Amino acid sequence: MSDRPVPRGPRLRTTLTLLAASALAGGVALAVAPSADAATTLGASAAATGRYFGTAVAANKLSDSTYVGILNREFNAVTPENEMKIDATEPQQNQFSFTNADRIVNHALAQGMKVRGHTLAWYSQQPGWMQSMEGSALRSAMINHITRVATYYRGKVFTWDVVNEAFADSGGGRRDSNLQRTGNDWIEVAFRTARAADPDAKLCYNDYNIDNWTWAKTQGVYNMVRDFKARGVPIDCVGLQSHFNSGSPYASNYRTTMESFAALGVDVQVTELDIEGSGQTQATTYANVVRDCLAVPRCNGITVWGIRDSDSWRASGTPLLFDGSGNKKAAYNSTLEALNAGGTTNPTTPPPTTPPTSPPTSPPVSPTPPTGTTPPPSGTGCTAAYTVNAWTGGFTATVKVSAGSAAVTGWAATLTLPSGSAVTNAWNAQATGSTGAVRFANVSYNGRIAAGSSTEFGFQGTGTPPTGTPACAAS
Ligand code: G2I
Numbered sequence: 001m002s003d004r005p006v007p008r009g010p011r012l013r014t015t016l017t018l019l020a021a022s023a024l025a026g027g028v029a030l031a032v033a034p035s036a037d038a039a040t041t042l043g044a045s046a047a048a049t050g051r052y053f054g055t056a057v058a059a060n061k062l063s064d065s066t067y068v069g070i071l072n073r074e075f076n077a078v079t080p081e082n083e084m085k086i087d088a089t090e091p092q093q094n095q096f097s098f099t100n101a102d103r104i105v106n107h108a109l110a111q112g113m114k115v116r117g118h119t120l121a122w123y124s125q126q127p128g129w130m131q132s133m134e135g136s137a138l139r140s141a142m143i144n145h146i147t148r149v150a151t152y153y154r155g156k157v158f159t160w161d162v163v164n165e166a167f168a169d170s171g172g173g174r175r176d177s178n179l180q181r182t183g184n185d186w187i188e189v190a191f192r193t194a195r196a197a198d199p200d201a202k203l204c205y206n207d208y209n210i211d212n213w214t215w216a217k218t219q220g221v222y223n224m225v226r227d228f229k230a231r232g233v234p235i236d237c238v239g240l241q242s243h244f245n246s247g248s249p250y251a252s253n254y255r256t257t258m259e260s261f262a263a264l265g266v267d268v269q270v271t272e273l274d275i276e277g278s279g280q281t282q283a284t285t286y287a288n289v290v291r292d293c294l295a296v297p298r299c300n301g302i303t304v305w306g307i308r309d310s311d312s313w314r315a316s317g318t319p320l321l322f323d324g325s326g327n328k329k330a331a332y333n334s335t336l337e338a339l340n341a342g343g344t345t346n347p348t349t350p351p352p353t354t355p356p357t358s359p360p361t362s363p364p365v366s367p368t369p370p371t372g373t374t375p376p377p378s379g380t381g382c383t384a385a386y387t388v389n390a391w392t393g394g395f396t397a398t399v400k401v402s403a404g405s406a407a408v409t410g411w412a413a414t415l416t417l418p419s420g421s422a423v424t425n426a427w428n429a430q431a432t433g434s435t436g437a438v439r440f441a442n443v444s445y446n447g448r449i450a451a452g453s454s455t456e457f458g459f460q461g462t463g464t465p466p467t468g469t470p471a472c473a474a475s
Helices: 021-025 042-047 065-074 099-110 135-152 186-197 216-231 254-263 279-295 330-340
Strands: 013-018 030-035 052-057 077-080 114-122 159-164 202-207 237-240 267-275 299-304 382-391 394-403 411-416 422-427 430-432 437-441 454-462 471-474
Touching (some): 042 052, 052 114, 099 114, 114 267, 135 186, 135 422, 135 454, 186 216, 186 394, 216 254, 254 267, 267 279, 279 330, 422 430
Parallel strands (some): 052 077, 114 159
Antiparallel strands (some): 013 030, 382 394, 382 471, 394 454, 411 437, 422 454, 430 437
16 A cells, blocks of 8 residues: 555556446445555556556567566557658558558557557658658648558557658757758648648657757747648647756756647647666656646546657667666656656547637648548449548548449549649549649559459649549549
8 A cells, every 4th residue: 555645536547346246136236445555657647637658669579578567568559660750651652561660559559558650741750652752742641641650550659750850950940851941831731741641640740959948949830830730720739748868958947848738729649758877866756747747637548658768769878768778767766756656637638520629720621521422332333432621722632432332443533623623633542633623543552442442542722622423533
């Protein structure tokens, strides 16, 4: 038993005791025995306030029994450290590789852990083919990448880092990159594309050095999020990476940063926590971070960027909670103690598609229901169903092409755009025309659809989207 006061509400863990069959017969089914024991693992303790405590995981360490032992015991969320990055998931254009990411996702889901997806759009870790792209081709490739990866992990990833590290280290403005040079709207297009691909995932902007409220970079990101919320761009969350060291130390205004973002109507997550140092100094800083998150209801959880010091990208700074042998450090104990002290409850956050509390100044962007029809169970040929995600001045659309009772070996869907609108790019289909009636034909790898099966393609456009059911012709 703990000598702490018995906590209230969700801190009160209960033990359900099934009584003897005779008691059941007498109508007393269950006895609820309160237990005030402090949780003994990071994940269980965080869960008591509705939060998660996660770690970055590397697929090639899943064969290390010490590593996996700590992972399974302590954590209830994971972030693939490198395996969902663009170079890992799309090494050749339009050839997707999910093997290593799936190893982590499957392990996590089998253990009942949540998965944070990291990351869909980033200036770094781009595959060679993307590094050499620019302009509308790159914009189109980004949209395709986000669509394909977020669609693949729909239902498995609870939060995506949609855009990573898009702000410059100083000055509060954007970082130059090939993505930035496609146009300042690339970030909002990335978020809209991610929302269309996975309407249920929480969508985050993630960055480092946005922990200190007084820094220009923090203010730059804050202003972007405020603008996005005002215009109805679908952003749900800000990820504070929180890589702390002497050059970027933890500051006591960290809680102010969290509260300020939360006040804009987004959640905050501590996404890549590590704190260089050792001993009690490091332990105190870890506890401060935990207390700040627990004080802010919209702080969903904390992820540390690795398990043992030897697993860290900054191993020489010994910034994690376990030493190289897997022993708990002082920082582990202070973290668990701070979690066990409790705090505000993180409410079960509403699904991202819930309308915002204050109406955006531009039309809502939640995906509209498909206007097409579900393919009939019988009949040859093909049918097409259409989902659109529109904002002022543009849209992305997804079209599901389904075969009837016979396989098709080729298809084309036609949509008519309103006057003034134009298709700017398409993925998984070849567009003919860009205004008026636009025909989207299959590409080499998706022409064949088995009987009763379907495939999807997408396109992006300017102006207002087409309405009505696309016409579908099979060949
Ligand atoms: O740099 C620390 C983090 C900053 N925020 C974004 C995170 O995604 C980033 O993580 C680090 C990983 O911890 C490193 O493991 O990102 C680095 C760059 O993507 C990762 O390093 C890379 C090396 O650069 C590659 O040479 C190596 O092949 O790790 C790869 C896999 O070990």
